[in-house]
Every structure is written in structure tokens, then in C-alpha cells.
Amino acid sequence: MNTIENMLPRGERNAVPTKKLLQMVGATSERVLRERIAEERKKGAVILSSNKKRGGYFRPESREEIAAFVRKLEKKGKGTLLAVRSAKKAMGEYDAQMSLDDYLNATDKPSGSNQ
Numbered sequence: 001m002n003t004i005e006n007m008l009p010r011g012e013r014n015a016v017p018t019k020k021l022l023q024m025v026g027a028t029s030e031r032v033l034r035e036r037i038a039e040e041r042k043k044g045a046v047i048l049s050s051n052k053k054r055g056g057y058f059r060p061e062s063r064e065e066i067a068a069f070v071r072k073l074e075k076k077g078k079g080t081l082l083a084v085r086s087a088k089k090a091m092g093e094y095d096a097q098m099s100l101d102d103y104l105n106a107t108d109k110p111s112g113s114n115q
Contacts, residue, residue, distance in 0.1 A: 004037055005045040008059045012048070015056030 004025055008016060018030055027033040037047050037057065048069045049057050060066045 003045065004040055004057075005047050005059060008047065008057055010059045011061035012050050012052070012058055012065055015050050015054060015058040017054065017056040021057055 004021070007021075007024055016024070018033065021027075022030065022033055025033065025036065027036060037045075041047055046060055046066070047057055048060055048065060049055070060069070
């Protein structure tokens with residue numbers, strides 16, 4: 001099976017822009033492409049992305065590229081978790097002990113829902 005990961009070149013300098021990758025994989029939209037990349041990442045694929053001038057997706061060429069990607073995601077994740085915390089606090093549901101693992105292992109059911 002030809003995966004997105006296997007289609008990508010190594011190194012940020014060779015990153016494939018989103019629009020080009022859409023064509024390469026036959027995805028119908030950027031959202032569909034991101035979902036496919038997320039599925040591959042869940043299975044262990046190491047697909048990095050860059051927001052630099054040219055930007056796009058690539059496989060890592062070095063440990064430094066992976067480390068930079070991890071730092072970027074951690075910063076973004078922290079901001080997201082802080083937004084969740086303040087929203088839950090406003091709902092009166094904030095649990096100060098909730099960890100990232102709790103979020104990752106939670107069901108997809110919205111908070112406060114009895115469905």
C-alpha cells in the first residue's frame with residue numbers, strides 16, 4: 001500500500017506543499033488530507049509539517065527536525081488545553097487533576113453530555 005508517508009521526501013527543505021500533496025494522494029479537500037495524515041500518524045507514521053515560507057509535509061531527515069516539530073506541537077497543545085480548561089471552568093466542570101492522558105483516552109462524547 002502506498003502511504004502518504006512513503007510519498008513524502010526527507011527533510012524540511014523538500015517539504016511538499018499542501019496543494020501539491022492533495023493532487024498526489026487524490027484527496028478531495030485539505031480537511032480530508034489532514035484526516036488521512038492523522039490516521040497514518042495514529043498508526044505510527046512520522047509525518048512532519050512546516051509553516052515556514054514554503055511549508056508543507058515531509059519525513060524527518062534528522063533528530064533536530066523531529067525535535068522542532070515536537071516543540072511546535074507541544075506549544076500548540078498547551079494552548080489548546082488551556083482553552084479547554086478555561087471553558088470547563090466556566091461550565092463548573094474543571095478538574096485540576098485532568099492530564100493530557102485523560103484527554104487522549106476520553107471518549108469523543110462532548111463534556112456535560114449524557115449521550
